[in-house]
Amino acid sequence: MEVKGISQAILRRLPIYLTYLKSLPPQGPVHISATAIAAALHMGEVQVRKDLASVSKAGRPRIGYIVSELVEDLEAFLGCNDVSNAVIVGAGKLGKALLDYEGFSEYGLHIVAGLDIRVASEETTAGGKPIFGLSKMEDLCKRMNIRIGILTVPADQAQKVCDQMVESGISAILNFAPTHLTVPEGILVQNENLAASLAVLSNHLFEQMHKDSIKNTQEGESL
Amino acid sequence: MEVKGISQAILRRLPIYLTYLKSLPPQGPVHISATAIAAALHMGEVQVRKDLASVSKAGRPRIGYIVSELVEDLEAFLGCNDVSNAVIVGAGKLGKALLDYEGFSEYGLHIVAGLDIRVASEETTAGGKPIFGLSKMEDLCKRMNIRIGILTVPADQAQKVCDQMVESGISAILNFAPTHLTVPEGILVQNENLAASLAVLSNHLFEQMHKDSIKNTQEGESL
DNA sequence: TAGATTGTTAATCGATTAACAATC
DNA sequence: TAGATTGTTAATCGATTAACAATC
Secondary structure, X not given: OOOOOOOHHHHHHHHXXXXXXXXXXXXXXXXXXXXXXXXXXXXXXXXXXXXXXXOOOOOEOOOEEEHHHHHHXXXXXXXXXXXXXXXXXXXXXXXXXXXXXXXXXXXXXXXXXXXXXXXXXXXXXXXXOEEEEHHHHHHHHHHHOOOEEEEOOOHHHHHHHHHHHHHOOOOEEEEOOOOOOOOOOOOEEEEOOHHHHHHHXXXXXXXXXXXXXXXXXXXXXXX | OOOOOOOHHHHHHHHHHHHHHHHXXXXXXXXXXXXXXXXXXXXXXXXHHHHHHOOOOOOEOOOEEEHXXXXXXXXXXXXXXXXXXXXXXXXXXXXXXXXXXXXXXHHOEEEEEEEEOOOOOEEEOOOOOEEEEHHHHHHHHXXXXXXXXXXXXXXXXXXXXXXXXXXXXXXXXXXXXXXXOOOXXXXXXXXXXXXXXXXXXXXXXXXXXXXXHHHHHHHHHHO
């Protein structure tokens, strides 16, 4: 009856293993060791072993894991098998792209529809997904028992719309708006934060540049 | 001459502060304290103070920061002022959406063009951005001194294309492919990993469901 | 001055890594 | 058996939080 808590850090690495295992040729070896996975992905061997141990009990000393079994365990744990319905709120360019993006289905997510405040009656994306007015959200979500919402509205509207999503029964939000969302207890927000990633990238370039200039200076001095 | 290292954790929070500060009404108060920011964003007060201290020296006891100064310091640190050119490699649905996505410019990123292996001569997105064949990458990147690449190809091609990007002089990669990339020293990859976020979300729903069912069972037993 | 707020120094917490015993 | 690989227990590392002195 114990609810095993698994850290978010581990949780975010599991899809990496899954993708890698799925990319292996089907006619390849039946078994694979944590060591081999770690080597292929340039990750820590112990870390991989510990991560895998938290989702699968099928590891055998000397042999490793049966690839197909490990894939199953990972998929089962990540809930790839049971399909969840989801809506995308905010049908701007990014929202529309995500509506038509097939990638979600691989992770058990079925995007039912888009919702946008600017839409009066009903529209359809290039890929054939419907977009409704925002007023339809509560009805749609409750009727279809939708718990996952993807938020792609501008930053200044994000909090307001987020509140409406929570009202509509959504309890897991993938937030693309470059802002912090405040939510009640029990609601989870994952920030898919482009701004944050770009900050890390540009800082890296800056430091690299800086390092180069030091190196050049030193080289210059040593001449 | 000391290169101050700033942790990635802090770096990823800085854009949150910046977005919040920019969202304040221009006719609002001139000053703002770390305490107030923390309260508004529901973050730790000490954490905010420490984060801000790492990019700005303009904090005054009793008063806090001058909003406009803090915005400047954040923007300067995050490199929002100096525009970097970038390319998007992989012009599928997501890639095209990102090509036309205006949000990048807010963080000093100018998307020059898209590159796609399937494109023979030259195409144009709905928003007017050019898409070239992948063979043009090296020439384009070196000519325009492009250091940032956004990777939106399918997982199974990601590593190969990533290698080509590095060859072309790109040293900071924003990776949307649901896979781990192996890169040489000095190259930074930021994984904008939808799969990872979805894993965290669906695990949250699962645990919530589980908790609900325990609660229901206990309620049932207590009757 | 008094007190709010800053930045810093020390303590806590959690995640990663290392060491090792168990096992096929 | 020998040895590779597993899972676990202990040590290290880094980030967050708490306590406090400095300051306007």
